[in-house]
Amino acid sequence: MTLENPPFVAEFLPRIQRLSVSIQLAEELESCSLSSADELQMTVKGGARYAFTLPHPVVEVSNLVDFVQNDGFCKTLKLPTPILQSDRVYLDKSNNVLMTKEPKWDHNELARRRSTRSNTLVRCANCGLSLLNLSQVTTLRGMPSEIWAEMMEYWHCHKPDEGNKTNSTVERYGNFTPSPGGLLVGPYYFLVDKSILHNVGEDAECLGCDSVLGETGTSQNCLKMNKWSLELYDGNSETFQPYLHALNSLENSVGCTSSRYFIVELEKSKLLVWVFGYGIGVSSLFGHGKGVVQQNCLKVFYTDDEAQIEKFRSEKSQGLASRELEVLDFPSVVMVDLIEKLRIGTSGIPDGVRKFGFWNVSYLGPDL
Ligand SMILES: [Zn+2]
Ligand SMILES: [Zn+2]
Incomplete structure (x- = not known):
């Protein structure tokens, strides 16, 4: 029988194409095999069997058990991996993987959802009440990232001939408000023009269940809604942790x-x-x-x-x-x-x- 697994970690480092596994198993191994390219099976003396899914396929080796080292109460293995198409992005040193990553629920994702035929609703994550239909958003923009705002700040206040040094990052952020019918996507919140919101009270509370969805916005006409208080619903609902x-x-x-x-x-x-x-x-x-x-x-x-x-x-x-x-x-x-x-x-x-x-x-x- 296959049991729940003991603590283990399998880590694939794409830049050096190395997969290493550590498993907290003190018992002596009976057998060790690959049940598929990305699943490692181990049977210990006494018959208990474990299966560990790997984060990357490995190259088939005939003598897998020889790769296993006993390290105190741990079994450890380092296994050779084939290079997949999806690994190439990491092997190209000119590519900044972190900079090209798209954060969940950023303005690109919302714009895509808005342009598809199936409506996406923004709903209260607690009670599911619909608060906003994305198709009713007239302008959809991303806030500059915080880093960007800091760089602007730096550039601004270090310009040699700059007289006015009073603008803080907060004040700059404060200047961003959505236009009528608009939605601005921030790092963890949406700034939404009130005219397109339904079922939301003046203090950004859900009128269905009274839970707090955010706070007052950067102007009287908008509310700041926390992403984790909302769900996006297009037949399936998705939340933001x-x-x-x-x-x-x-x-x-x-x-x-x-x-x-x-x-x-x-x-x-x-x-x-x-x-x-x-x-x-x-x-x-x-x-x-x-x-x-x-x-x-x-x-x-x-x-x-x-x-x-x-x-x-x-x-x-x-x-x-x-x-x-x-x-x-x-x-x-x-x-x-x-x-x-x-x-x-x-x-x-x-x-x-x-x-x-x-x-x-x-x-x-x-x-x-
Ligand atoms: Zn400065
Ligand atoms: Zn609610």
Whole structure:
């Protein structure tokens, strides 16, 4: 019989075409085989059988069991992989994978949904009440990304002959309001002109279930609706998990500024995050009994240990470590979801590899 899986992680690094697997199994192996190009089967003494889905197909080898190393309570393997068409984007060094990635529910996706014949409704994620029909949106635009706004700010206030230095990023953002019938797509929210909204109260509450969908907008005529309070419905409904905003922001920063270290702050809690790699294919438990595959993940090291964070910070400020440390600021819903997703990721990884020094190891994928 096939059992629920023990903690395991299979990681595919596309740039070096390497697939490595670690499985928390102390028992002696009876057999090890590939049931398909991307499924590894193991039977241990006593007859228990496990099946692990891999994030990338591997090359068939005749003596698979020879690839298995016993590493304490872990079985580890490194397996050769064939190069797929989808890997080529990573092998082309001139291609910035992170910059060309399209975030979920960005203005391109909404524009596509608006132009297809099947209507997309924006509904309350809590009760399903319809709030907006995308086909009624007259102008649909993306807000400049936060990075873009910061670069504009930088460019603006460092121009040598610039007299007026008072415009802050916030003020610039504040200047963006949707035109009548319009919708502006922000990183984690929609700014929607009130004239096309239905069933939404003055304080951005759902008139069906009273749940809070957002807040007042940048002008009297619009509301700021949080993506995670909404669902897109075109026969199937799709939701937006809050951590996705954090994932997009991290990918943006790594892609644009090549920062790798981040402090995420919320009131009293702090998280130090090190983005160790990106574009990684992973399968691991991720809170599921048999595990799931996540493509295009960030490999993330993190800690919430305040002493370690302070030590790391002071080393940075003394110039002992040369890399930039960027401070990120997320709404609390995003922070809470991010921490939960990181913890679930860590707990599905075998004991021996879920820590790296004082860092916890986790993966952030697009569909956790
Ligand atoms: Zn400046
Ligand atoms: Zn509702």
